Amino acid sequence: MRGPEDLVIDVGALLEKVENAAPIAAVEAVAGALREMVAARSAALLIADFSGHSVVRLTSAGPVSGARTHDGEQAETLPLEGTPYDRVIRTQRVHVEELGDGARVLAPVTDRGDAIGVLELVLPGYPSADDVADIGSAAHALAYVVIAARRHTDVFEWGQRSTPFALAAEIQRRLLPASYTCEAGQFTLAGWLEPAGSVGGDTFDYTLERNALHLSITDAVGHQVEAALLATLLVGSLRNGRRRGLDLAAQAAYANDSLADNCLPGQFVTGQLLDLDLRTGAARVVNAGHTLPLRLRDGHVEEIDLRVEPPFGVLPGKSFQVQPFPLEPGDRIVFLTDGMLERNAATLDVAAALADSADLHPREVVHELGGAVLRATGHDLKDDATMVCLDWYGGPQRDRST
Known part of the structure; x- marks a missing residue:
């Protein structure tokens, strides 16, 4: 049973947000909808790069120190080894860690075993087991969003290239x-x-x-x-x-x-x-x-x-x-x-x-x-x-x- 403090994530509403957004803004639309649904302080997709050794946080928000930039987009590369992101991608399990005044949740963004990346949410409180399951479902839906959106834009491909291709x-x-x-x-x-x-x-x-x-x-x-x-x-x-x-x-x-x-x-x-x-x-x-x-x-x-x-x-x-x-x-x-x-x-x-x-x-x-x-x-x-x-x-x- 859910209590009044439990989060409620409507995957159908998430996908509706995507349908109304341009492909390049699809992930931001999902992140914005998730922030509203769970009162998250932040929500972001970190996409696995082509080296297999890093994840990349894509954003078009305020400037990020050290990030690569292209036409208003930013790609912040974070090494995987020894991090919770690495553990989530390897185990394909949701990771929850308590913060001083809330919790950080990392969920695998995956389709049929293909590890696309990690959904990162910072919440105002510690999530219940039902909340974690819902966040996992939202992350799985996000995988389909990325797969569909990247057919129409180079932003994801650019973001995954920590090293330029010859x-x-x-x-x-x-x-x-x-x-x-x-x-x-x-x-x-x-x-x-x-x-x-x-x-x-x-x-x-x-x-x-x-x-x-x-x-x-x-x-x-x-x-x-x-x-x-x-x-x-x-x-x-x-x-x-x-x-x-x-x-x-x-x-x-x-x-x-x-x-x-x-x-x-x-x-x-x-x-x-x-x-x-x-x-x-x-x-x-x-x-x-x-x-x-x-x-x-x-x-x-x-x-x-x-x-x-x-x-x-x-x-x-x-x-x-x-x-x-x-x-x-x-x-x-x-x-x-x-x-x-x-x-x-x-x-x-x-x-x-x-x-x-x-x-x-x-x-x-x-x-x-x-x-x-x-x-x-x-x-x-x-x-x-x-x-x-x-x-x-x-x-x-x-x-x-x-």
Whole structure:
């Protein structure tokens, strides 16, 4: 039962405020409505930046010392490590801390496991359990607001860029999925890309159909714009083939010939394409010259032995073998590019790091691996380091979304 002192948050009213606001003002509209509903002293969204190591508070209010500015917008970058923001993003749980004359509430802004950021409210009193649940629901609704609004404005994208992107990175960014994490009942997956100083042409991609998951990880030869353009052609051909209804073998052949027909000799892309049937749990893979994936099963890590075929673009007209991919409920699979294994990352034992990850969410696994390769290379990556973690639960479809 709610008492008279309890907060009342009307999610429907929040969304109505959004509908009446311009896309660029959508988050401010939600923050303003929340301040009114709960008499909050302040309400703000802190969005996760692209480095994975910071959150960014976006505001167009009074000047903020040290913030980046652009056309009246401000982005204040706050390091994550060791902070309550980090704990909220990792655990996906609401955090409440008592202040001298009130309380601060941090709630995860998340959609299907994709950690978009944190909703921060400063309240005049300590919230009840019902209040905390309502704030959590409002934060979840805010995730949809951000997803919808950022289609129409660059403000969120600008805010997430603590470091300016070079042209090659801009091209590469457009090749990655809109969400790096997906919780979908029978599986959870998460991807991450640690870009080298000179972008190395890595990509990962996935799409979910009613009865199938399609996943790819690729690595274009070369660096900078040349590699990014090569990756663009490869990813574009894979998506085009998939959306035309081609099966896995035909997608691989189409991508291979697209490269061979449009690129110079010596330009190629390694990659793995995976199809997973969600009805049967059967998985199939094409391996075009790519680094072998790792599997964590029953506490043991091993490389999955796959036949290695030539990279895409090397042999015009080639047919690729579709291989069965061994997968059992409870498996954790990590697909990776050779940037994870480059010479100046030799001190990184990826298998040992994966073995230590059993209790982590896939989103945390890829962030931990990304951070580990950065530490191993002294933050001087010579090649992109990309990884995708897939947890397969099996069984009937069920809702595990956050």
